[in-house]
Amino acid sequence: MNDKIVFGQYIYRNSAIHKLDPRVKLCVLFMMMIGVFLIPADNFILLGIAFLIPLTAVILSKISLFKYLKSLKQIAFIMVFSFAFQLFMPVGKNTTILTTLPICFSYVNIIVCIFILVIYFLIRRYLPFKFLFFLVCLIGIIYLLRYPILGKAFYTTKLDISEAGLIHGSFLVLRVFVIILASTSLTLTTKPTDLTNAIEWLLMPLEKIKIKTSIFAMMISIALRFIPTLFNETNKILKAQASRGVDFNEGKFKDQVKQIVSLLVPMFVISIKRAEDLADAMEARGYIPGAKRTKLVQMKFCIGDFIVFFVILALLVGLILGRCGLYAL
Amino acid sequence: MGIDFQNVEFKYSKKASKKQLDNINLHIDAQDEFIMIVGHTGSGKSTLVQHMNGLLLASSGTIKVFDTNMIRSKKIKLKPVREHVGLVFQFPEYQIFESTVLEDIMFGPKNFGKTKDEARELAIKAAHLIGIKDDILERSPFTLSGGQMRRVAIAGALAIDPDILILDEPTVGLDPKGKEELMNLLVRMHEETHKTIIMISHDMNIVATLAKRVLVMDKGKLVYDGNKENLFQNQTFLKTHNLDLPTASILAMGLKEKGLITYGKLPLTKEELFQVITGDIPNE
Amino acid sequence: MFIEFKDVSFKYYGNEQNILNQLSFSVEKGSMLAILGHNGSGKSTIAKLIMGLLEPTSGEIFIEGEKLNEKIVDTLRQKMGIIFQNPDNQFVGVTVKDDIAFGLENHQIPRDEMIRKIDEFAKLVDMQDFLNENPENLSGGQKQRVAIAGALAMDTDLIIFDESTSMLDPKGTKEINQMIQTLRKNYQKTIITITHNLEEALNADRVIVLNDGQIVLDGTPKEVLKEEAILEASGLKLIDGISLINMIQNYTIRIKNKEEIIQALWELTFKM
Numbered sequence: 001m002n003d004k005i006v007f008g009q010y011i012y013r014n015s016a017i018h019k020l021d022p023r024v025k026l027c028v029l030f031m032m033m034i035g036v037f038l039i040p041a042d043n044f045i046l047l048g049i050a051f052l053i054p055l056t057a058v059i060l061s062k063i064s065l066f067k068y069l070k071s072l073k074q075i076a077f078i079m080v081f082s083f084a085f086q087l088f089m090p091v092g093k094n095t096t097i098l099t100t101l102p103i104c105f106s107y108v109n110i111i112v113c114i115f116i117l118v119i120y121f122l123i124r125r126y127l128p129f130k131f132l133f134f135l136v137c138l139i140g141i142i143y144l145l146r147y148p149i150l151g152k153a154f155y156t157t158k159l160d161i162s163e164a165g166l167i168h169g170s171f172l173v174l175r176v177f178v179i180i181l182a183s184t185s186l187t188l189t190t191k192p193t194d195l196t197n198a199i200e201w202l203l204m205p206l207e208k209i210k211i212k213t214s215i216f217a218m219m220i221s222i223a224l225r226f227i228p229t230l231f232n233e234t235n236k237i238l239k240a241q242a243s244r245g246v247d248f249n250e251g252k253f254k255d256q257v258k259q260i261v262s263l264l265v266p267m268f269v270i271s272i273k274r275a276e277d278l279a280d281a282m283e284a285r286g287y288i289p290g291a292k293r294t295k296l297v298q299m300k301f302c303i304g305d306f307i308v309f310f311v312i313l314a315l316l317v318g319l320i321l322g323r324c325g326l327y328a329l
Numbered sequence: 330m331g332i333d334f335q336n337v338e339f340k341y342s343k344k345a346s347k348k349q350l351d352n353i354n355l356h357i358d359a360q361d362e363f364i365m366i367v368g369h370t371g372s373g374k375s376t377l378v379q380h381m382n383g384l385l386l387a388s389s390g391t392i393k394v395f396d397t398n399m400i401r402s403k404k405i406k407l408k409p410v411r412e413h414v415g416l417v418f419q420f421p422e423y424q425i426f427e428s429t430v431l432e433d434i435m436f437g438p439k440n441f442g443k444t445k446d447e448a449r450e451l452a453i454k455a456a457h458l459i460g461i462k463d464d465i466l467e468r469s470p471f472t473l474s475g476g477q478m479r480r481v482a483i484a485g486a487l488a489i490d491p492d493i494l495i496l497d498e499p500t501v502g503l504d505p506k507g508k509e510e511l512m513n514l515l516v517r518m519h520e521e522t523h524k525t526i527i528m529i530s531h532d533m534n535i536v537a538t539l540a541k542r543v544l545v546m547d548k549g550k551l552v553y554d555g556n557k558e559n560l561f562q563n564q565t566f567l568k569t570h571n572l573d574l575p576t577a578s579i580l581a582m583g584l585k586e587k588g589l590i591t592y593g594k595l596p597l598t599k600e601e602l603f604q605v606i607t608g609d610i611p612n613e
Numbered sequence: 614m615f616i617e618f619k620d621v622s623f624k625y626y627g628n629e630q631n632i633l634n635q636l637s638f639s640v641e642k643g644s645m646l647a648i649l650g651h652n653g654s655g656k657s658t659i660a661k662l663i664m665g666l667l668e669p670t671s672g673e674i675f676i677e678g679e680k681l682n683e684k685i686v687d688t689l690r691q692k693m694g695i696i697f698q699n700p701d702n703q704f705v706g707v708t709v710k711d712d713i714a715f716g717l718e719n720h721q722i723p724r725d726e727m728i729r730k731i732d733e734f735a736k737l738v739d740m741q742d743f744l745n746e747n748p749e750n751l752s753g754g755q756k757q758r759v760a761i762a763g764a765l766a767m768d769t770d771l772i773i774f775d776e777s778t779s780m781l782d783p784k785g786t787k788e789i790n791q792m793i794q795t796l797r798k799n800y801q802k803t804i805i806t807i808t809h810n811l812e813e814a815l816n817a818d819r820v821i822v823l824n825d826g827q828i829v830l831d832g833t834p835k836e837v838l839k840e841e842a843i844l845e846a847s848g849l850k851l852i853d854g855i856s857l858i859n860m861i862q863n864y865t866i867r868i869k870n871k872e873e874i875i876q877a878l879w880e881l882t883f884k885m
Contacts, residue, residue, distance in 0.1 A: 193707045225707050228749045239384050240424040243416040244485060245408060245440030255440075262436065265426035269471070277702035284664045284695050285705070285763065286687065286719035294721045296714035296728070370752060370782045475652055502779055504651040504809040505850035531782050534853070573783060576853040576885070583881040589870050599853045603860050607868055 009071065009187045017061040017189045021305040022198035025186050028053070028308065031316045032182045038323055042171050046319070047178065053312065054181040061189050071184045072177070076131050079173050080138075086169030088159050095164040103145045104153035112149065113141050196220045197297050212290045222278070230271070237266045330395060331359040331525070332381055332414070332493065337390035339376060339549075349376045350387070351549040357381075359395070359413075359492045362525040363516075365536045365557075368546035369571050374529045377546060378495045381527070382414040383407040395492075412441050415491035419498050421482035422475065430473070430481050431456075431466040437489040448488070455487035458521070460514045476507035480514070487518070493525040500532065512539065537561065537575035537597035545570060561597055577602045614675070615642040615771060615803050616663060621672035623658055632658050634826040635672070640819075642770070645797055645804040647814035647834075650823035651848025656807045657698075659823075660775040663805070664695050691720060694764025698776040700756035701748065709735070709751070710744045713763045720767065734762040738792065754785025761792060771803040772796065778813065811838070811852045815883055822847055854882030 012018070017025075032053060039046045058068055120137045127133050190198075200217035207213055246259045321327070332355070339350035350373055357364065366374045379385040380392055383399055392399040395413045397406070418424070427433035434452035435445075443451065456466060459480050465473065470481050479499070486494060499515070500508040512535060519526050530536055536543060536557060543560050545553035547570045553560055561567070561578055574582075581596045584606075596602040617639040624631045632655045640646045650656040661667040662674060665686035674681040676689050694716075697703045706712030710731055717727045735741045738758040748756055757777055764772050774793060778786040790813060796802045797816075806813055814820045820837040822830035824847040830837045837844075838855050845851075851859070858878050861868060868874070 193711075221707060222705070225705065225748070228747070229701055232749070236418060237424060239379070240416075240418045240421065242384060242407075243382060243411055243418075244424070244437040245411060245489065247408060247440075259440075262424075262426050266423050269426075270423055274699075274702050277697060277699055278705070280661065280664075280666050281695075281697055281703035282705060282715075283666055284690065284693075285716040286690055286767075287715070288687065288719070291719070292721060293718045294724060294727065295718060296711065296724065296731075298724060369784060504848060505811075506651055506848040509850060571784075577857075579885065580854055580857065580878060580881050584874060584877055587873075587877050589874050589877055599857055599860075602853075603857060606857075606861060606874060607864060607866065 009067075009184075010191050011063050011067065011188055013062040013189070015060055015062040015189070016304070017057050017185065019304075020189075020308060021299055021301055022190050022194040023201055023299060024301070024305045024309050025190055026195070026198050026202065028312050029182055029186050031312050033179060035316050035319055036175055036178055038319055039175075040323070042167050044171070044174075047171070047174055049315070051174070051178050051181075054178060054185050057185040057189075058181065061185060063188055067188060068181065068184055071188075072180055073131055075176070075180060077134070079176055080135070082176070083169045083173045086172055087161055087165045089165055089168075090160070090162075095162045098161050098163055098166065101142065101146065101159045101161065103157050103159060104148045105145070105155040106148040106151050106153045108149040108151060109145055109153075112144055116141055116144075192224045193221060193297075196224065197299060201299065214293070215289050218289075226274070229274075230267075233270055234263070234267060237263055237270075332357040332395075333391075333393040334380070335391045337380065337387045337392055339380065339385060340388050343388075348549050349373055350380070353377065353390070353551050355544075355551060355554065357493065357527065358525060360525055361523050362527070363519055363539060363541040364525070364527045364544060365540035365542075366527065366529045366544045366546060367531070367533070367536060367572060372546040373549040374546050375497060376549075377544075377551075378416060378497065378527065378529065381493070381495060382416050383410045384416070408441065411491075412489060413491055414493045414495065415486040415489055416495045417483050417486045417497065417499065419501060421486075421499075422478035424482055424485070425470045425478060428469055429467050430461070430470050433470055433481060434484045434488045437485050441489060451488045451490060452484070455484040455490075456481075458487060458514075458518045459484045460510070476503050476511070479503065479507075479511065483511075483515075491524070493527065495527040497529045498531065499528065500530075500535070533573045533575045534577075534598075537577070545572065547571075557597065558594070562595055581605065614639045615677060616640040616805075617675040618659075618662075619673045619675070621662065621669045621674060623655075623662060623667065623670050631670070632826050633662075633669075636826070636828060638821060638828065638831070640771075640803060640805060642803055643801050644818040645793075645806065645816065647817035647820045648805065648807045648823060649809065649811065649814055649820060649837075649847075649849060651809055654823045654848070655826040656823050657775055660695060660773045660805070660807055663771075663773060664693060665690060691767060692769055693771045693773065694761075694767060694769040695773040695775055696757060696760045696764065696777040698779055700753045700760070700780065703760055704748045704756050706748075708745050708747055709740055709759050712748075712759050713766055716763050716767050730766045731762075734766045737765065738762045752785060753781045754788045757781065757785065757789055758792065761789075761796075765796075765800075769802070771805065774804070774806040774808075776807055776809070778808070778810075809849065811844075811849060811855070812885065815885075822849070824848070852882065854878050854885075 032050065036047070036050050039050065058065065116137055120133070124130060124133065186195075196217055199220070200213055203213040203216070241259070241262050246262055248256070248259055251259065334353045334355040337350055337353040338348055340348055366377065368374050376385060380387060380399070381394060383394070383397075383405070386399055386401045386405075394410050397410050399405070399410070425433050427436060431449070431452055434456055435448040438448040438451045439445070453466070461477070461480055461484055465477065470478060473481065483496070483499065496515075500511055503511065515526065515528075516539060518524070540557045543553065543555065543557050544551060545560065552570060553566070561574060567574065575597050577599045578595050578597055581590070581592065581602050584590045585592065590605055592605045596605050618636050621633060621636045622631050623633040636659070648656045648659060658667065662669055663676070663681075665681055668683075676692070679685060679689065681689060704712055705715045713731045713735060714727055717730060722730070731744070732741070735744055738761050740755060740758055740762060743751065743755065751759070761772070774789070778789050781789065793804060793806065794816060797804055806817065808814065814837075815834050817834055820830070820832060820834050821828055822837060822844065829847055830840055830843055838851070841851055841856070841859055858875050861871060861875060861878075
């Protein structure tokens with residue numbers, strides 16, 4: 001009953017970034033995505049400039065860096081993998097090999113590695129620094145595989161780390177990093193409802209070709225309204241079924257299916273009831289899908305919004321012109 | 330045996346300043362108790378009962394439910410606890426999912442390792458206890474009325490054959506007749522089986538007629554644990570904790586104020602008040 | 614007459630049995646009607662018929678003399694508001710402010726007027742300090758009060774309370790019932806309250822008791838409350854005060870101050 005769940009990542013602060021018009025923020029994110037994608041490979045200077053944009057937002061937003069890192073954590077594993085993939089990928093001959101990692105497999109090596117893996121998975125959940133722990137284990141395993149421990153290696157190979165691979169890898173990771181940081185600064189500083197309103201406004205031109213974007217926006221806004229409610233409801237059903245002996249972690253496959261059904265059917269029944277009630281309530285209050293409505297929320301651009309928008313736009317246009325060969329990048 | 334709370338405290342997170350439960354000490358017997366928990370919304374009633382079958386585990390203090398120490402540990406086995414202590418939530422009809430009434434009541438016992446035949450036997454027994462007639466056992470639960478569905482849901486908890494049955498506002502949303510029937514069935518079931526019943530209720534009229542023991546929660550604290558007579562006698566206590574009086578008591582006080590009746594002990598039910606008015610019992 | 618039902622019957626498509634059977638009654642402007650009945654007696658169907666959410670199978674409904682039909686239902690709805698049973702399922706907005714605005718937006722009220730009305734009616738239901746709050750952080754009673762503000766903001770003449778208190782705790786119930794009295798006395802709204810609690814019918818001008826889709830009792834609260842047998846048969850339960858009066862009246866042995874006690878019990882019950 002008192003479980004308060006926070007939906008979305010929005011954190012309230014009184015900052016310039018929070019006050020920025022959500023439409024502008026959304027446009028800037030969109031332009032950032034195009035821009036970062038268009039930056040020529042391995043051009044770290046341009047990427048550095050692109051990085052400055054979300055960095056400014058992060059600093060101005062008055063939200064602690066920790067919150068940003070938290071959302072980056074979710075994709076940290078993917079970033080490490082893509083980095084490793086690029087790093088070890090064989091690239092052409094005309095690049096300097098920085099270092100070569102010998103890899104040897106002996107029985108003891110393999111056993112030790114498995115041991116490390118088992119320990120990793122066992123104590124992972126109790127550690128606050130999961131990602132750091134992951135890196136330590138990974139480096140540990142790579143280091144262990146350099147030399148055969150006790151006895152002969154039955155298989156040896158080597159992995160080349162080339163300069164090109166290192167550059168490619170870092171560039172790829174940094175590119176993703178910039179985009180994620182930009183989108184995180186959007187979601188941390190913008191209420192989901194404001195975002196919906198912004199999307200509705202930006203899609204307005206579609207109304208001209210008879211696509212009812214207002215219905216779409218109403219759907220998103222109702223979804224946003226009911227996600228926390230449904231979440232609470234799910235929690236309640238879970239507890240009710242747990243009291244009837246449901247344990248999602250045990251039992252044969254057949255039992256587990258049944259247990260999931262015991263959660264899904266009630267959720268389905270409740271949702272239908274809710275939808276019926278909601279439809280009645282909305283109709284009774286004069287809602288006609290697609291009809292013209294006035295809006296309580298009014299978004300107004302101010303000078304700051306224009307400045308931000310046009311500065312970013314200018315940067316993007318400059319980049320595009322450069323890519324088109326008007327001048328060397 | 331039964332449930333033991335010692336200095337129990339509960340918070341949603343370590344950092345939270347608000348204690349959902351604050352220094353609760355309590356013992357509940359495994360048999361013959363009929364306990365009502367009252368307190369206004371958000372006072373911690375639901376949180377309290379969820380500690381009794383391990384849906385929530387205390388932040389500090391010790392809880393012992395039958396033979397299990399309810400501690401936050403990976404090794405803790407909650408299933409045996411839930412076999413001893415059944416919990417029925419508000420609007421329990423929403424937990425129903427099977428295609429027939431009987432199947433749904435059998436779901437609980439089957440989860441606790443009973444064979445199909447055993448489960449069926451337990452289910453039928455539970456259905457009879459809570460007044461479900463045989464002819465609806467094979468029907469789809471979704472064709473039943475609200476009151477009937479609620480009984481099916483309660484039968485689902487009863488079929489597990491717990492020693493203690495906890496119900497969170499079992500009558501909310503039912504019409505007066507449905508309320509009365511359900512309460513009568515629960516009382517009859519309690520008298521037949523001697524199972525301990527713990528019930529959260531907002532309805533002081535029900536508390537005044539049925540409770541053998543009343544627990545009052547306020548701001549996470551257990552502020553009263555005793556019989557209903559002493560509770561309703563103490564007007565200042567009721568006021569400070571925002572509790573209402575039963576209707577009969579309010580009427581009695583009104584009549585006394587007008588000088589129409591006199592009584593020593595405040596009447597709690599309609600019947601008691603009627604006896605005072607007719608003078609069937611001496612005024613002390 | 615604000616609302617008039619003439620021989621209205623209703624059944625769901627494909628069903629044999631009528632939910633409402635040849636119902637005729639009317640509600641005067643500015644009065645309060647209580648419709649009593651057990652769950653499943655068809656009482657909520659009446660609310661949906663008035664709001665035009667369902668169409669009668671036969672019979673006619675008039676609202677301020679105009680026959681309710683598909684063409685004018687949208688305009689007629691502007692005169693009427695309804696508060697449903699489940700506080701969560703009728704809260705459309707993401708915040709209190711948005712929810713009060715929902716109906717206003719639908720009827721294309723200009724924004725300045727909208728803001729003024731939200732402030733005014735949030736204050737009336739005592740929710741002015743919660744304007745930016747999300748529904749998850751509100752109690753059931755508070756959500757129902759927001760719904761009332763939403764209906765009032767539309768300048769509705771009629772407000773229907775369709776079991777609006779049946780999912781609330783005693784505090785929430787009390788709040789809503791007090792609100793109903795305020796609306797009636799200070800704002801001259803026409804009110805229909807649909808309930809299974811006799812307490813909530815005590816202050817009505819007129820009470821209708823429904824059983825199996827038919828009106829079994831119709832009269833003032835005092836008249837209706839006397840019919841203990843019919844109420845009992847309709848799945849309703851007399852409130853303690855009234856049933857005490859009946860017990861006293863049927864008691865054959867002399868009771869001291871009998872008439873005074875009965876009089877006092879009436880007064881106390883109506884005051885509660």
